[in-house]
Amino acid sequence: MAQTPETTPHRYCTVHDEGRLRIVTLNRPEVMNALHSEASHELEAVWNEFAARDDLWVGIVTGAGERAFSAGNDLKIQAAGKRGPRPHSGFGGLATRFDLNKPLIAAINGVAMGGGFEMALACDIIVAAENATFALPEPRVGLIAGGSGVHRLPRIIPQKHALGMILTGRRVSAQEGKELGFVNEVVPAGGALEAAKRWAQQILECSPMAVRASKDALYRGLDEVCLETAVRKIYPAQQANLNSQDYIEGPKAFAAKRKPEWQNR
Numbered sequence: 001m002a003q004t005p006e007t008t009p010h011r012y013c014t015v016h017d018e019g020r021l022r023i024v025t026l027n028r029p030e031v032m033n034a035l036h037s038e039a040s041h042e043l044e045a046v047w048n049e050f051a052a053r054d055d056l057w058v059g060i061v062t063g064a065g066e067r068a069f070s071a072g073n074d075l076k077i078q079a080a081g082k083r084g085p086r087p088h089s090g091f092g093g094l095a096t097r098f099d100l101n102k103p104l105i106a107a108i109n110g111v112a113m114g115g116g117f118e119m120a121l122a123c124d125i126i127v128a129a130e131n132a133t134f135a136l137p138e139p140r141v142g143l144i145a146g147g148s149g150v151h152r153l154p155r156i157i158p159q160k161h162a163l164g165m166i167l168t169g170r171r172v173s174a175q176e177g178k179e180l181g182f183v184n185e186v187v188p189a190g191g192a193l194e195a196a197k198r199w200a201q202q203i204l205e206c207s208p209m210a211v212r213a214s215k216d217a218l219y220r221g222l223d224e225v226c227l228e229t230a231v232r233k234i235y236p237a238q239q240a241n242l243n244s245q246d247y248i249e250g251p252k253a254f255a256a257k258r259k260p261e262w263q264n265r
């Protein structure tokens with residue numbers, strides 16, 4: 001029996017669950033979805049719940065309206081001296097979240113600047129509308145993209161290209177982002193969310209435990225200096241997958257030429 005989609009309004013975002021997919025929409029379009037401390041704490045709770053629920057397997061984050069995914073930190077709040085502490089998981093509840101094995105997709109519609117770009121970089125897949133732009137402009141206002149941007153970007157694209165963006169704060173188009181390697185797909189304006197759902201559906205066809213094992217092994221393996229060490233290690237989510245019913249179900253379904261029935265256990 002199909003699950004009924006559920007939409008939950010929060011103060012600074014909306015949460016829409018479609019079966020095993022969670023879609024979180026940043027909802028401050030009047031300030032181009034810029035976020036402050038209170039919004040980040042709200043989003044941390046939203047993503048904490050996503051991480052804890054067994055029935056949710058993939059997440060998408062996007063922004064309300066066509067102008068912006070997120071313009072980043074709400075500088076007017078900061079200039080007024082009202083900037084509060086960020087949550088442990090960082091800007092938007094995502095920028096410094098390192099323990100989530102469930103896959104996340106960023107659907108970028110418009111501007112992704114500063115903390116907004118850092119949120120996108122914290123996701124596993126970035127789908128961008130052709131009118132999207134990306135930047136880490138913090139040095140232009142006397143700041144540093146220390147919410148993970150200066151560290152994530154050079155781990156995703158070549159160092160010189162990362163420095164070229166970080167030291168100048170210049171804006172990069174969606175197409176250039178794809179050429180540099182941090183954007184997976186560029187789609188027509190207005191189409192980012194639907195394209196992200198398409199990616200999500202392909203992920204949902206796979207074993208959720210195998211997906212999480214793959215993500216866990218990839219990121220943990222990158223921390224190893226030696227390739228052989230990375231390959232020979234059995235990572236926590238990988239071990240959980242080896243011990244799972246889904247590890248048995250996959251080959252059985254293939255042999256029987258039927259669609260697998262994933263149990264997520």
